[in-house]
Amino acid sequence: MAQQFLLLGQTLEFMTSPFETPPEDAARHRTHGAILVRDGKIMAVGEAPELTAAHPQVPRIEMGDKLLLPGFVDAHMHYPQTPMIASWGKQLIDWLNTYTFPQEAKFGDPDYARTVADTTLDLALDNGTTTQVSYCTIHPQSVDAYFAAAAQRNMAVVAGKTCMDRNAPENLRDTAQSAYDDSNALLSKWHGVGRASYAITPRFSPTSTPEQLEALGALWAKHPQCLMQTHLSEQLAEIDWVQSLYPDARDYLDTYEAFGLLGARGVYGHAIHLSPREVDRLSETGAGLVHCPTSNTFIGSGLFDMAGLVARHIPVGLATDTGGGSSFSMLRVMAASYEIGQLNGTALHPAQLLWLATQGSANVLHMGDQIGGLQVGSMADIVALDLAATPVIAQRRAMANNIWQALFPTIMMGDDRSIAGVWIAGEKAR
Structure with missing residues (x-):
């Protein structure tokens, strides 16, 4: 019955x-x-x-x-950063080197990874979040721990091994080949099992060589049903760094597009300082953006142009970006989105804020018929x-x-x- x-x-x-x-x-x-x-x-x-x-x-x-x-849908976060949430006084690049990378190095220990995964998902549920999209670390066991903890709670989650082969500590680097092989094996193990979905996950262009981005683009072409998640145009210093590392690229987005990492199932976090060409390409391809307002204010990144991007019919979701974001509450994220809208001269209606935290985020994940x-x-x-x-x-x-x-x-x-x-x-x- x-x-x-x-x-x-x-x-x-x-x-x-x-x-x-x-x-x-x-x-x-x-x-x-x-x-x-x-x-x-x-x-x-x-x-x-x-x-x-x-x-x-x-x-x-x-x-x-x-x-x-x-239930709320948190479309971009980093579960390994839960223990270092609300770390003081840095902007993106220094914040990664000072806080993030030392923390992520601990996830070679599967027991530690599982403890943090359990804590993260319990905090999400306490705050009414029923779906998370998480970056893991370079360690395959960090991915296993997160998906296993989510399966125990029957939560619909998206996650992937974070791939980095340069500009990171040696103990947090993989290679172009191991990024492909590990991601392919994890994808085969977890994608579509229960309520789990895999996302191919280059952290961002500065921590991947062209060879690694090319390998991950090839993996996405092999598995186009999967999502691909990464970061885009979060801070101005980051954009300058990308330009120095990829001197032939037209802009930040081009460093992904050149290697097959731009598409409708692409999910790009932050996207604050976009050029007109980048906005055009995002609109043309149907790629999704994720607004992370508590993170953007906490680490001093800038103001997301919600009104302008939505007007271009670009799908937009909402996220905590824990631990750059300083709260697990999607209510607090909605409030911060309202405040940023006010600073941009566009006050978001409560219906729009709630939509972004539920159906909007689900649509970015191509899961709008299942959740949100x-x-x-x-x-x-x-x-x-x-x-x-x-x-x-x-x-x-x-x-x-x-x-x-x-x-x-x-x-x-x-x-x-x-x-x-x-x-x-x-x-x-x-």
Whole structure:
């Protein structure tokens, strides 16, 4: 007999992108809503009286006035950096050398890798994040540890071995050949197993030789169903460094495109300081970008042009970029995205912020039919959000005249206390 239940509370489901239609019209809000879950999937979303009448024998989980949403999708992070989150005083290149590389060197120990993977995924769930996209380290065992920990929780995750063969400590370098061989073996082992997806993962152009990028481009051509993730145009000093290492490249993006590492299943983190040609090519190819606002402010990178890039119909997701980002909370990331939008002269609507953290990120990962929404047939990865979790949020919410005014204080001031429940494929996780 099918395992099923009705989850009752407020519901908010997107019908279309709030960047393509007036934000207030993009979603359907039900004050007394219900979600029918059967065998880990969403079977129906509707008014609670109608669904309870249609399914009188189905067990019910009452969440009162909690807001039922798709679980958050963190589209770019580094699980090995969890122990060094909130490290003081550096920008990108010095930050990598001072904090990141010494930390990542520890992941040759599979027990240590598994401990950090467990911690990272538990922190994600505590904050309502049901899918993560993670960089691992050069060590294959770091990839095994992350996918195994995610499988234990039945979480849909994307990850890959981070490949570097120059401009990194010797104990964190592989080669063009070993990057190809290790990535190919890990891809064969994990991609499509359970809810795991593999991403071919050159860290970024400065830490890969042309030979390594060429090898990884060949691997992607062999496995075009996989994602490819990397970093792009995060800081101005980084762009200068790339230009010195690749003097024949037209720009930063060209260092990937020249080796077959630009495509619709490419996921490029940061993308702050883009040239007009880079924007044109990203738009033409359908590649996805990931905005990492807490990281961009924490390590002083710059302001992402959300309005301009979305206007070019480039898919955009949202991410913590832990540990460059200083919070595991996608609520805090949404708040930072709002603040950066204000600095750029474009205030994002609450519907747009929520879309970016759910369906937008899922679409960048080409997983929008499985996660990121409350559509019938999607996996029942669901979060229940308490819109009055703290006294300051509660008093502001009491003044709200609609769902967006009620939600916005939690976006701006919420944290893990706002997470009232989490379900992974229909199983209670928090």
